[in-house]
Amino acid sequence: MKSLNNMVSALVLGGLVAMSSSVMAQDDAAAPAAPEPDLRAEAAENLNELLEFVKQGQVTEASENRQREQRFAAAKANQAQMLKDAEAERAREERRSAELEDTFEANELLIADKQEQLRERLGALTELFGHLTAASGDLKSNLEVSLVSAQYPDRGLFLEELIDKMSTSDRLPNIEEIERVWYEMLREITETGKVVSFNTEVATASGERAPRDVVRIGAFNVIDTEGNYLAYDNDHLAVLPRQPSGNYTSWAAELANASSGMHRFGIDPTGPTGGSFLAAIIDSPNLEERWHQGGYVGYAITAVGAFAFLLAIFRVLVLTGVSAKVSKQLKSDKANDNNPLGRVLKVHEDNPSMDLETLELKMSEAVMRETPKLESGLTLLKIIAAVAPLMGLLGTVTGMIITFQAITIFGAGDPKAMAGGISGALITTVLGLLVAIPTVLLHTLVNGRAQRIIHVLTEQATGIVAAHSEASSK
Amino acid sequence: MGGFLETILAFMDKGGNVLWLIAILVFVMWTLIFERLWFFTFVWRKEVFETINAWESRSERKSWNAKQIRSQLLSVSREDIHANLNVITTLVALCPLLGLLGTVTGMIEVFNVMAVTGGGDAKSMAGGVERATIPTMAGMVAALSGLFANTYIQRIADREQELLEDQLTSDH
Numbered sequence: 001m002k003s004l005n006n007m008v009s010a011l012v013l014g015g016l017v018a019m020s021s022s023v024m025a026q027d028d029a030a031a032p033a034a035p036e037p038d039l040r041a042e043a044a045e046n047l048n049e050l051l052e053f054v055k056q057g058q059v060t061e062a063s064e065n066r067q068r069e070q071r072f073a074a075a076k077a078n079q080a081q082m083l084k085d086a087e088a089e090r091a092r093e094e095r096r097s098a099e100l101e102d103t104f105e106a107n108e109l110l111i112a113d114k115q116e117q118l119r120e121r122l123g124a125l126t127e128l129f130g131h132l133t134a135a136s137g138d139l140k141s142n143l144e145v146s147l148v149s150a151q152y153p154d155r156g157l158f159l160e161e162l163i164d165k166m167s168t169s170d171r172l173p174n175i176e177e178i179e180r181v182w183y184e185m186l187r188e189i190t191e192t193g194k195v196v197s198f199n200t201e202v203a204t205a206s207g208e209r210a211p212r213d214v215v216r217i218g219a220f221n222v223i224d225t226e227g228n229y230l231a232y233d234n235d236h237l238a239v240l241p242r243q244p245s246g247n248y249t250s251w252a253a254e255l256a257n258a259s260s261g262m263h264r265f266g267i268d269p270t271g272p273t274g275g276s277f278l279a280a281i282i283d284s285p286n287l288e289e290r291w292h293q294g295g296y297v298g299y300a301i302t303a304v305g306a307f308a309f310l311l312a313i314f315r316v317l318v319l320t321g322v323s324a325k326v327s328k329q330l331k332s333d334k335a336n337d338n339n340p341l342g343r344v345l346k347v348h349e350d351n352p353s354m355d356l357e358t359l360e361l362k363m364s365e366a367v368m369r370e371t372p373k374l375e376s377g378l379t380l381l382k383i384i385a386a387v388a389p390l391m392g393l394l395g396t397v398t399g400m401i402i403t404f405q406a407i408t409i410f411g412a413g414d415p416k417a418m419a420g421g422i423s424g425a426l427i428t429t430v431l432g433l434l435v436a437i438p439t440v441l442l443h444t445l446v447n448g449r450a451q452r453i454i455h456v457l458t459e460q461a462t463g464i465v466a467a468h469s470e471a472s473s474k
Numbered sequence: 475m476g477g478f479l480e481t482i483l484a485f486m487d488k489g490g491n492v493l494w495l496i497a498i499l500v501f502v503m504w505t506l507i508f509e510r511l512w513f514f515t516f517v518w519r520k521e522v523f524e525t526i527n528a529w530e531s532r533s534e535r536k537s538w539n540a541k542q543i544r545s546q547l548l549s550v551s552r553e554d555i556h557a558n559l560n561v562i563t564t565l566v567a568l569c570p571l572l573g574l575l576g577t578v579t580g581m582i583e584v585f586n587v588m589a590v591t592g593g594g595d596a597k598s599m600a601g602g603v604e605r606a607t608i609p610t611m612a613g614m615v616a617a618l619s620g621l622f623a624n625t626y627i628q629r630i631a632d633r634e635q636e637l638l639e640d641q642l643t644s645d646h
Binding site: 280283284285290356389415416417419420422423426427429430433434436437440441443444447448452455456459460462463464465466467469470 | 568581
């Protein structure tokens with residue numbers, strides 16, 4: 001048969017060679033047959049030689065067949081014996097099969113029996129193990145996020161093994177393991193009520209890990225001795241990159257370095273469930289950030305306010321000095337030209353013989369010269385007090401416009417972004433009021449001082465002159 | 475009494491820090507108002523008496539000198555009468571402004587909380603707004619109380635000034 005196959009291949013290939021030699025390379029590669037036919041094909045130079053090959057093949061085939069027939073004949077005698085053996089073998093195996101089937105059935109019965117027995121004996125325990133698995137699972141997920149695990153890191157591993165064990169059917173937890181679950185639960189409960197200090201590995205803001213003394217407040221917060229709040233995830237503690245503003249960190253440092261007694265501390269009641277309050281405090285902007293939220297309008301208001309404050313302080317100082325000099329002048333007899341009242345009185349002193357009408361005119365002229373100097377800056381303060389809240393309003397309105405433009409573009413799906421925008425927009429109103437309120441007060445103060453001096457000049461200067469002339473005429 | 479103080483403290487706590495500012499402002503304002511009332515009731519009579527005496531003891535009351543001295547006497551007394559009145563007016567005007575400040579800061583707080591929590595809780599937001607409006611109310615009440623007292627004192631001051639002017643009679 002093999003040679004027949006070879007022969008057919010040779011035939012086909014020979015034909016192909018005759019057709020085109022260039023295709024042959026491809027066919028060589030594609031031909032599934034062994035290299036032998038190829039050799040023959042190469043050897044066959046023309047159809048006649050091929051014919052010769054075929055003829056020879058037929059001759060060898062015939063001789064092979066004859067040999068095979070002889071072999072079959074020789075083996076024929078053996079066949080009967082072999083058949084008998086095979087039948088005996090079959091009978092034996094059938095008997096064995098029946099036996100095994102019996103055993104199998106018996107075992108099935110036994111298994112059912114045993115299972116029934118197991119069920120009976122487990123009884124209430126099945127339910128118990130169900131609860132135990134559930135409780136262990138709950139405990140495990142609780143312990144994974146619990147800050148207490150920072151101090152006792154190996155608790156999760158034990159629970160994992162226990163759950164694995166209970167989920168297989170051929171092993172049962174022993175009493176020590178069950179008791180350990182109970183112990184871990186109790187330990188979690190008692191540790192939640194403790195403030196303890198321990199040493200553990202902490203990742204700093206730069207990513208380095210180093211052992212550090214930390215204080216754990218129940219399952220609520222963990223702080224280090226510098227007062228930094230730490231976060232616990234992926235089985236290790238890390239310093240929060242941004243700490244809560246205000247007094248929280250200083251209180252934390254105080255607590256961490258204390259040995260006994262009562263201490264004030266900002267505790268996060270949501271600590272065991274992720275610490276969202278602490279996150280909210282950390283996320284809310286501090287005073288400086290709030291000030292920056294005001295934007296350019298906020299800066300402008302601050303600048304105007306600072307200017308108004310400095311101006312008012314300057315005016316108060318100047319007017320206090322002038323006022324002291326005027327008081328001194330009121331008590332002295334001689335006109336001193338270092339103060340407004342003195343300069344007004346000097347008009348009379350320089351021209352003692354002037355007639356009364358001219359004197360009055362001259363003196364009111366002198367008062368007119370003094371008044372603007374005393375009142376300088378007052379109008380500006382008043383304008384600033386009026387303009388600062390308006391600027392604040394401007395900032396708020398522009399901030400609102402920006403917020404609502406953002407809503408037009410992105411939709412109102414995110415109330416967080418909207419609320420943040422409005423909160424930022426309101427800052428300028430606060431800044432405006434914070435500038436306006438002190439400025440109004442300062443304006444009143446400065447105005448009061450200025451008006452007092454002006455009253456002295458306008459209403460009392462002539463009286464003083466009259467009193468002097470009366471005194472000297474006596 | 476302790477219960478009353480507690481109520482006040484609870485109210486202050488609810489309204490925020492600005493309420494303390496308003497409280498200080500109101501305290502200063504009413505101190506000044508009572509000072510004025512005290513002045514008009516006890517000090518002013520003596521001053522009027524002295525001023526009239528100084529005027530009546532003059533030998534003549536119709537020359538240019540006498541007129542100037544009369545206006546000087548009136549000016550000095552006017553200063554005494556009107557002392558602090560401007561400050562009281564300013565404080566009355568500041569009360570609503572401070573109330574507004576408290577409300578705006580409270581609102582910022584409300585929106586800040588909303589920005590963190592997402593604002594899903596209308597109840598807490600309404601609670602925050604309610605707390606934020608307390609300073610405005612307090613400022614208004616403070617301003618109203620001061621406004622009446624201020625008007626009353628201004629009227630007394632004007633009346634006393636006129637009375638004094640009438641009493642310093644010139645000879646013709």
